[in-house]
Amino acid sequence: xxxxxxxxxxxxxxxxxxxxxxxxxxxxxxxxxxxxxxxxxxxxxxxxxxxxxxxxxxxxxxxxxxxxxxxxxxxxxxxxxxxxxxxxxxxxxxxxxxxxxxxxxxxxxxxxxxxxxxxxxxxxxxxxxxxxxxxxxxxxxxxxxxxxxx
Numbered sequence: 001x002x003x004x005x006x007x008x009x010x011x012x013x014x015x016x017x018x019x020x021x022x023x024x025x026x027x028x029x030x031x032x033x034x035x036x037x038x039x040x041x042x043x044x045x046x047x048x049x050x051x052x053x054x055x056x057x058x059x060x061x062x063x064x065x066x067x068x069x070x071x072x073x074x075x076x077x078x079x080x081x082x083x084x085x086x087x088x089x090x091x092x093x094x095x096x097x098x099x100x101x102x103x104x105x106x107x108x109x110x111x112x113x114x115x116x117x118x119x120x121x122x123x124x125x126x127x128x129x130x131x132x133x134x135x136x137x138x139x140x141x142x143x144x145x146x147x148x149x150x
Contacts, residue, residue, distance in 0.1 A: 049075025073130025
């Protein structure tokens with residue numbers, strides 16, 4: 001089981017580093033209007049059942065980053081993980097849970113319009129409750145990274 005956890009974490013980190021940075025990521029403050037209909041957003045695989053579209057920045061680059069994540073119902077990023085810096089999450093669509101590993105349950109079910117702030121270095125996880133897909137806006141004002149926790 002321990003090797004499976006390490007393999008899953010390594011795979012997840014590899015997917016994250018390779019896929020969250022689509023070539024179409026924009027500058028943080030472009031000098032002209034940018035519009036991307038959700039149907040045309042270039043989402044890329046992040047984890048099984050989870051895709052991401054980088055609006056600006058990128059993981060493991062040490063810079064501010066914003067992305068949209070789209071998660072299939074019943075899928076999660078439940079691999080316990082941390083980040084070196086805190087971030088804001090905003091639920092645009094779906095029913096979502098976000099919890100810290102120290103909580104006795106998975107916390108409240110968040111609905112569209114809900115938000116959370118996740119402090120740095122605190123193990124946490126996420127779940128798209130369903131029945132529809134979840135779309136989240138995630139904003140790292142400092143650097144964006146993903147650190148699996150045993």
